[in-house]
Amino acid sequence: MARRQHSAPATAGGETRTPVATLDATPQAGAMAPPPAGEAEQVQETLQRCRLIWDYALDIILFVHPDGRIAEVNQAAARAYGYSREELLTKTIYDLRVAETAPRVSVQMAQAEAEGLVFESLHRRRDGRTFPVEVSSRGATVGGQALLLSIVRDISERKQAEAERERLLAELQRRATELDTVLENTDAQLALLDRDLNFVLVNSAYASGCRHRREELIGRNHFALFPNAENQAIFERVRDSGEPYRAVEKPFEFAGQPERGVTYWNWILVPIKGTAGDVAGLLLSLVDVTPQVQARQQVQRLAEESQHRAAELEAALNAISGGLIIYGSGEEVLHMNPAAERILGVTAAAWGALSTEGRVRSLQVETADGTPLPSAQLPSARALRGEVVIGARVTVRRPDGAHRHLLSNAGPIRDDAGRLVGAVANVNDITPIIELQHLRDDILRAVSHDLRNPLAAVLGQAQLLERRLQKAGLSGPEKHSVEAIITGCQRMNTMIQDLVDAARQESGQLSLAQQVLDLGPFISDLLQRQTGVLETARIHAEAPAGLPPVSADPSRLERILVNLLSNALKYSDPGTPVTVRLALGDGWVITSIIDRGRGIAPEDLPHMFERYYRTAAAREQRREGLGLGLYITRMLVEAHGGHIWVQSELGKGSTFSFSLPIA
Numbered sequence: 036m037a038r039r040q041h042s043a044p045a046t047a048g049g050e051t052r053t054p055v056a057t058l059d060a061t062p063q064a065g066a067m068a069p070p071p072a073g074e075a076e077q078v079q080e081t082l083q084r085c086r087l088i089w090d091y092a093l094d095i096i097l098f099v100h101p102d103g104r105i106a107e108v109n110q111a112a113a114r115a116y117g118y119s120r121e122e123l124l125t126k127t128i129y130d131l132r133v134a135e136t137a138p139r140v141s142v143q144m145a146q147a148e149a150e151g152l153v154f155e156s157l158h159r160r161r162d163g164r165t166f167p168v169e170v171s172s173r174g175a176t177v178g179g180q181a182l183l184l185s186i187v188r189d190i191s192e193r194k195q196a197e198a199e200r201e202r203l204l205a206e207l208q209r210r211a212t213e214l215d216t217v218l219e220n221t222d223a224q225l226a227l228l229d230r231d232l233n234f235v236l237v238n239s240a241y242a243s244g245c246r247h248r249r250e251e252l253i254g255r256n257h258f259a260l261f262p263n264a265e266n267q268a269i270f271e272r273v274r275d276s277g278e279p280y281r282a283v284e285k286p287f288e289f290a291g292q293p294e295r296g297v298t299y300w301n302w303i304l305v306p307i308k309g310t311a312g313d314v315a316g317l318l319l320s321l322v323d324v325t326p327q328v329q330a331r332q333q334v335q336r337l338a339e340e341s342q343h344r345a346a347e348l349e350a351a352l353n354a355i356s357g358g359l360i361i362y363g364s365g366e367e368v369l370h371m372n373p374a375a376e377r378i379l380g381v382t383a384a385a386w387g388a389l390s391t392e393g394r395v396r397s398l399q400v401e402t403a404d405g406t407p408l409p410s411a412q413l414p415s416a417r418a419l420r421g422e423v424v425i426g427a428r429v430t431v432r433r434p435d436g437a438h439r440h441l442l443s444n445a446g447p448i449r450d451d452a453g454r455l456v457g458a459v460a461n462v463n464d465i466t467p468i469i470e471l472q473h474l475r476d477d478i479l480r481a482v483s484h485d486l487r488n489p490l491a492a493v494l495g496q497a498q499l500l501e502r503r504l505q506k507a508g509l510s511g512p513e514k515h516s517v518e519a520i521i522t523g524c525q526r527m528n529t530m531i532q533d534l535v536d537a538a539r540q541e542s543g544q545l546s547l548a549q550q551v552l553d554l555g556p557f558i559s560d561l562l563q564r565q566t567g568v569l570e571t572a573r574i575h576a577e578a579p580a581g582l583p584p585v586s587a588d589p590s591r592l593e594r595i596l597v598n599l600l601s602n603a604l605k606y607s608d609p610g611t612p613v614t615v616r617l618a619l620g621d622g623w624v625i626t627s628i629i630d631r632g633r634g635i636a637p638e639d640l641p642h643m644f645e646r647y648y649r650t651a652a653a654r655e656q657r658r659e660g661l662g663l664g665l666y667i668t669r670m671l672v673e674a675h676g677g678h679i680w681v682q683s684e685l686g687k688g689s690t691f692s693f694s695l696p697i698a
């Protein structure tokens with residue numbers, strides 16, 4: 036059918052290019068039976084109206100031959116394509132449209148006849164510009180010819196609007212993605228609520244904060260889910276007043292979750308204005324600052340605790356009677372207790388203001404023997420070099436003029452890493468003790484001198500008497516009495532000698548007259564001389580052959596041996612043996628005095644060589660003695676450069692040993 040319609044105008048239009056569909060083509064109208072008079076006027080009027088519609092229609096109207104030639108156009112077509120009507124009538128539809136943007140006319144005619152056809156296409160103006168169109172086509176038989184009637188609408192604006200809509204949609208999508216990215220990548224828990232306080236949007240942080248899934252929250256009322264009258268009032272106030280609400284470290288306890296304890300939150304709740312300026316909803320931003328607040332609380336607690344400790348320490352330092360000074364690594368005074376201020380006669384401020392040299396100078400610090408102390412030797416200065424100083428004795432002249440004897444200990448303070456960060460020094464005023472010692476030594480010297488003179492007289496007279504008794508042949512009780520007087524005098528003399536030597540040793544006045552001597556023969560001689568004074572019969576000497584000589588002061592060596600032998604005899608049962616054994620050590624000759632007495636208790640052993648020390652047993656049994664013998668013995672051995680020590684077992688006996696250097 037399409038082909039038949041197609042072929043018909045091809046023969047007809049071949050010779051005459053008469054536009055078949057023009058509305059004023061009266062020949063076609065005239066081809067019909069002439070209308071009756073009166074009716075003719077009506078027809079004219081109808082045609083007139085049609086003409087108006089045809090030319091003033093906004094859409095392009097085209098009649099097209101099946102081969103594409105344009106049969107007729109309206110004025111809108113001339114405007115749209117930029118050609119005159121006459122020019123258009125010389126063209127085909129294919130000249131006006133961009134190739135392949137629409138089906139061929141024959142195809143269109145076939146379809147259009149069936150149901151009418153609407154499609155979009157792209158048409159081209161005279162100036163080459165193209166514009167999108169919507170084409171509605173249908174078949175039309177005009178003057179017996181089958182034509183295609185196409186109503187073509189310029190849809191540029193619609194297309195632009197569509198493109199704009201697409202662009203806006205894409206833009207919206209991008210914004211939504213951006214917003215989501217922002218919402219999901221913030222520390223804050225964010226929620227958007229509508230005016231009725233229903234959740235519109237929440238980020239994952241918010242949802243997991245309330246232990247819900249996001250979709251469970253959306254559309255639900257905040258306070259229906261999480262009832263809280265106080266917070267609800269805040270939300271409503273922001274909504275109704277339009278004023279934002281901010282809170283820092285606002286405490287919050289989760290209902291039904293006591294294990295979470297008190298949590299702390301930074302709040303920002305802002306109204307969201309609608310287009311009319313009213314409040315359309317609320318944006319809530321919550322930041323959990325619990326860890327920070329807890330950390331700060333912990334630091335505060337620790338600070339309070341350490342302040343408390345420092346106060347306790349300060350109170351303790353202030354209460355002790357010893358002076359205590361704490362120095363920083365730069366010798367600055369960090370703490371000086373009142374006792375230290377009192378002992379040194381300076382205030383902490385004044386002491387702290389001085390350099391080490393200044394301190395030594397201002398107090399005229401001297402060593403115990405009276406030489407000025409170099410500032411580097413000050414106990415605190417030594418401790419700041421890492422040394423531990425124990426029992427350093429110095430004298431000072433205080434600003435008030437008083438001369439004091441001080442005993443000081445000092446040690447370094449190190450941090451966890453072992454770095455030296457300061458020093459602590461303690462000072463004790465031992466002036467009263469030193470003064471007492473001096474007093475005692477004075478008394479001792481006086482007493483020993485005053486005692487010795489009458490004693491020498493008694494001994495002299497007793498020895499004279501002994502000789503007279505011998506001449507007179509009296510060997511009975513008279514001789515025993517005289518001998519007892521002589522022994523007693525000699526013992527007393529030894530004791531006085533001990534007192535004098537102790538005093539001398541302490542004041543550094545003990546001097547030795549050393550000789551090279553062989554210990555074996557020296558001991559044999561001594562035992563012979565002491566017969567009658569000591570129970571020499573109980574004493575046995577053992578000496579290996581070829582012992583080297585030693586260097587010793589004979590009179591002091593005699594004192595050492597007499598002291599140890601008389602103790603061994605005194606503190607063991609009558610008749611039990613006492614052995615003197617000599618042995619060779621590395622560079623030394625060692626002399627041991629061994630008894631089988633009652634021994635010494637372990638708790639007494641460390642104190643045996645201390646001045647005036649007597650064992651509890653000796654005190655109980657009221658044995659005679661001053662507790663000076665072993666002290667003097669140690670002093671004398673040490674003056675020779677040797678050592679003395681004791682080994683003992685209760686009930687078995689004691690061994691006192693001393694070493695003397697080989698000459």
Ligand code: ADP
Nearest residue numbers: 602603606649650653660661662663664665689
């Ligand atoms: P004293 O003048 O009292 O004897 P010493 O210094 O000689 O003073 O001795 C001190 C104390 O040591 C004595 O009181 C005594 O208890 C004890 N002592 C000394 N030697 C012995 C010993 N060989 N066996 C047991 N105890 C001893």
